[in-house]
Amino acid sequence: MTKRIMLALMIVALTVLPLAAKQKPLPPVGEITFEASSLGVGATFTWGRGWLNFKGKSYPIKIEGLGIVGLGFTKVNAIGKVYNLQNPMDITGTYAQAGAGIAVVGGVKGLLAKNERGVVIDLTAKQKGVSFNLGGGGFTITMTTTP
Numbered sequence: 001m002t003k004r005i006m007l008a009l010m011i012v013a014l015t016v017l018p019l020a021a022k023q024k025p026l027p028p029v030g031e032i033t034f035e036a037s038s039l040g041v042g043a044t045f046t047w048g049r050g051w052l053n054f055k056g057k058s059y060p061i062k063i064e065g066l067g068i069v070g071l072g073f074t075k076v077n078a079i080g081k082v083y084n085l086q087n088p089m090d091i092t093g094t095y096a097q098a099g100a101g102i103a104v105v106g107g108v109k110g111l112l113a114k115n116e117r118g119v120v121i122d123l124t125a126k127q128k129g130v131s132f133n134l135g136g137g138g139f140t141i142t143m144t145t146t147p
Helices: 002-020
Strands: 028-054 057-083 093-097 111-114 120-133 138-143
Touching: 028 120
Parallel strands: none
Antiparallel strands: 028 057, 057 120, 057 138, 093 111, 093 138, 111 120
């Protein structure tokens, strides 16, 4: 009987301990900055331009997005730490709010979003103007030749 209890405890420990171990946080490898405008009358549409700073170089980017149920016009200045980026082109793609399972150094400061290549952006924004938005949607980043 004691052997069975010990065996059961070992199985539980081997199963639960790896799940309880803390996930190693992703280190930031770059940064994006951009200015965007958002207009909402029913649905919201956001557009803007900015820069990806990665490994000492700057790359121009364009931001576009579509949200659900918004009203108003806003100007947004945003900055974001970029995680899990291997090369500059990986920043391109469609981003959606990231779910659980992503540990970011220092914790999330604003919106945490992830694209289909696994690139994660932790965005913080300052907003001017009046708007009301119930959220939803996502945004797309593309590379451009001019800012």
